[in-house]
Amino acid sequence: MIDELASMDHNDALALMEELNEKTFRAKQVLEWINKGVRPDAMANIPKTLREKLEAIPFGGAEIIDVRKSQRDDTMKFLYKLDDENIVEGVLMRYSYGNTLCISCQVGCRMGCRFCASTLNGKVRDLTPGEMLSEVTAVERLIPSGDDKKRTVTNIVMMGCGEPLDNYDNTIRFLKRATAADGLGISPRNISLSTCGLVPRIYTLPDDAPHVTLCISLHAPNDELRRKTMPIANSYSLSELIPAAKFYSDKTGRRVIFEYALIEGVNSSDADARELSRLLKGINCHVNLIPLNSVKERSLNGVTRKRAQDFALLLQKLGLSATVRRELGTDIDGACGQLRNKHIDSQKEGEE
Numbered sequence: 001m002i003d004e005l006a007s008m009d010h011n012d013a014l015a016l017m018e019e020l021n022e023k024t025f026r027a028k029q030v031l032e033w034i035n036k037g038v039r040p041d042a043m044a045n046i047p048k049t050l051r052e053k054l055e056a057i058p059f060g061g062a063e064i065i066d067v068r069k070s071q072r073d074d075t076m077k078f079l080y081k082l083d084d085e086n087i088v089e090g091v092l093m094r095y096s097y098g099n100t101l102c103i104s105c106q107v108g109c110r111m112g113c114r115f116c117a118s119t120l121n122g123k124v125r126d127l128t129p130g131e132m133l134s135e136v137t138a139v140e141r142l143i144p145s146g147d148d149k150k151r152t153v154t155n156i157v158m159m160g161c162g163e164p165l166d167n168y169d170n171t172i173r174f175l176k177r178a179t180a181a182d183g184l185g186i187s188p189r190n191i192s193l194s195t196c197g198l199v200p201r202i203y204t205l206p207d208d209a210p211h212v213t214l215c216i217s218l219h220a221p222n223d224e225l226r227r228k229t230m231p232i233a234n235s236y237s238l239s240e241l242i243p244a245a246k247f248y249s250d251k252t253g254r255r256v257i258f259e260y261a262l263i264e265g266v267n268s269s270d271a272d273a274r275e276l277s278r279l280l281k282g283i284n285c286h287v288n289l290i291p292l293n294s295v296k297e298r299s300l301n302g303v304t305r306k307r308a309q310d311f312a313l314l315l316q317k318l319g320l321s322a323t324v325r326r327e328l329g330t331d332i333d334g335a336c337g338q339l340r341n342k343h344i345d346s347q348k349e350g351e352e
Contacts, residue, residue: 002015002016002057003058003060003128004057004058004059004060004128004130005030005034005040005054005057005058005059005060005130006034006059006060006061006128006129006130006131006133006134007060007128007129007130007131007133007173007177008030008031008034008130009173009176009177009180009183010027010028010031010180010182013027013028013030013031014027016030017030020050020053022050022053026046026050028182029043029045029046030043030046030054031182033046034130034133034137035133035137035182035183035184036137036140036141037061037134037137037138037140037141039055039059039061040052040054040055040059041055058083059083059130060083060128060130060131060134061082061083061130061131061134061138062080062081062082062088062131062134062135062138063080063081063082063134063138064078064079064080064138064139064142065079065080065081065087066078066079067079067142073094074094075091075092075093075094076091076092076143077089077090077091077092078090078091078092078135078138078139080104080134080135080138082107082127082131086107086124086125087107088104088106088107088127088131088135088160088161089104089160089161090102090103090104090135090139090160091160092139092143092153097154097155098154098155098190099152099153099154099155100153100154100155100156100157101135101136101139101153101155101156101157102156102157102158102159102160103132103135103136103156103157103158103160104127104132104135104160104161104162105126105127105132105158105160105161105162105163105164105167105170105171105174106123106124106125106126106127106161106162106163106166106167107123107124107125107126107127107161107162108121108122108123108124108161108162109122109123109161109162109163109166110122110123110163110166111163111166111196111230111231111232112230112231112232113196113217113219113229113230113231113232114228114229114230114300115219115229115261115263115292115300118160118161118162123162123166126162126166126167126170127162127167127170128170129170129173129174129177132170132171132174133174133177133178133183133184136153136156136178136184137184139152139153140152140153150185151184151185151186153186154186154190155186155190155191155192156178156186156190156191156192157191157192157193157194157215158171158191158192158193158194159192159194159215163195163196163198164193164194164195165193165195165198165201165202165205166198168201168204171193172208172209175188175191175193175208175209175212178191179191187211188209188210188211188212189211189212189213191212191213192212192213192214192215192257193205193209193212193213193214193215194215194216194217194259195214195215195216195217196216196217196230196232197216197217197218197230197232197233197236197241197244198232198236199236199240199241199244202214202216202241202244202245202247202248203244203247203248205248206247206248206251206252210251210252211252211254212254213254213255213257214245214248214249214252214254214256214257215256215257215258215259215288216241216245216256216257216258216259217230217259217261218258218259218260218276219259219260219261219263219267220233220267220272221267221272221273221275221276221278221279222238222275222279223237223238223239225266225267225272226238228266229263229266229300238279242279242280242283245258245283245285246282246283249283249284249285250284254284255284255285255286256283256284256285256286257285257286257287257288258280258285258286258287258288259288259290260276260287260288260289260290261290261291261292261302262289262290262291262292262302262303262307262308262311263292263300263301263302263303264292264300264301264302264303266300268303268307268308268311270311270314273311273314273315273318274314274318276315276320277315277318277319277320280320281319285320285321286321286322286323287312287315287320287321287322287323288322288323288325289308289311289312289315289322289323289324289325290302290308290324290325291303291304291305291307291308291324291325305324308324309324312324
């Protein structure tokens with residue numbers, strides 16, 4: 001018996017129908033409902049006897065329990081409750097080219113980056129492929145697309161709570177479900193995966209997910225500076241990470257995105273920009289500059305928007321492609337982990 005319904009692919013569904021002594025065509029019907037985030041009790045064209053059998057199997061979904069909408073832009077932040085009562089979050093960002101959903105891949109995170117709220121309470125557990133899929137389908141159900149559009153969510157970024165490459169097998173299974181014709185049918189070129197730099201997994205990713213966009217959280221131009229904010233730098237130096245990034249770009253033909261959070265007084269000087277340009281020379285890449293979203297539990301602050309633009313201009317003069325990310329959802333705890341942590345804190349206060 002499978003572990004959960006929401007994580008099934010077509011072969012899993014066929015095997016399950018055989019195990020339940022059901023006709024094989026039911027596998028396609030059940031998957032179509034799951035791809036819409038529908039649980040067994042609401043699968044309209046499924047016989048009651050089969051629905052009852054399916055209800056006896058864990059579903060593995062995510063339910064939206066809170067929605068915050070920005071008053072400054074159309075960004076929406078979601079708090080999801082998983083079937084075991086754990087909480088994760090996601091963000092829907094609207095652009096001219098479509099709607100991008102940022103999803104979580106773990107409950108919490110164990111990477112320990114000092115500028116990130118996701119890691120404050122550590123890692124609780126990995127998300128399953130079905131739970132990640134349900135983050136998408138829950139938004140689709142809440143915000144149906146217009147008649148002229150196939151989907152509400154056109155792009156996915158794995159940049160929410162957790163480290164995708166620390167949950168590697170489930171991440172790859174999710175990517176296959178998300179891009180499959182009998183899954184969500186989203187182009188892999190419309191999916192971005194962000195990692196803090198688990199070097200061995202970057203080398204295997206081209207074989208397992210060759211068309212997704214690889215984003216690397218860099219945030220420093222040298223090892224000494226990187227170790228101050230990112231514990232992963234103690235395991236993998238830049239002399240290991242940068243060749244891995246180049247390998248991915250060369251093998252896939254895809255441009256690597258380097259994410260660089262600009263922190264006041266830490267990594268945002270002109271000298272830092274010059275060192276960064278030397279580090280990334282020769283790699284097909286783009287630098288995505290992010291004025292740090294300040295987190296109250298951390299003692300780090302972001303630079304001004306003007307300083308970020310000046311940093312970008314200097315990188316461009318030095319030959320790097322670089323832009324400053326739009327600031328979205330700053331009034332709704334848009335940064336990773338902030339809303340989840342507020343929810344956890346409020347629950348603790350209620351128990352006292």
